[in-house]
Amino acid sequence: MISLWDVATAILCRMAHCIAIIGKDGTPLFFQVSEKDKQNALELETFVDCSLDIVDEKVEQRKIQELYLGPLINDYSYKSFGFITNTNVKFVLVTDIFNTTLTDQDIRAIFKRLHTVYCNVLQDPFYVPGDPIKSKHMSSFAVDVLRR
DSSP: OOOHHHHHHHHHHTTEEEEEEEOTTSOEEEEEEOGGGGGGHHHHHHHHHHHHHHHHHHHHHOSSOOSEEEEEEEOSSEEEEEEEOTTOOEEEEEEETTOOSOOHHHHHHHHHHHHHHHHHHHTOTTOOTTSOOOOHHHHHHHHHHHOO
């Protein structure tokens, strides 16, 4: 039986370029790009940094405590989406600018799953919060999302 998560992942697998998790103090905790985008890793990292500026603006302006921040910025080839946890850890997902099939619900589902995986990482007794994430579970999730 195919789950809703499998459908959302299948849709996103063709269109995601990068996943980033940034700590509340601005340090990168996790950053992974798709295999096809390895040569553009620096460009994607810069794009994520620009997206974080928009995250900060949206957090200051938001009236509702919604964790999903929606679309952040786009340029000639990428579009980013943001999510922030209750502890101010930021998630950024970078997709293709020409993607017209990916809906807000799909992005929300991906962020919800990413948040669950992140919470599982925090429950690991050997993980120190604030350190870079080196979890196999997180890496396999990212590979699933970024696989094309």
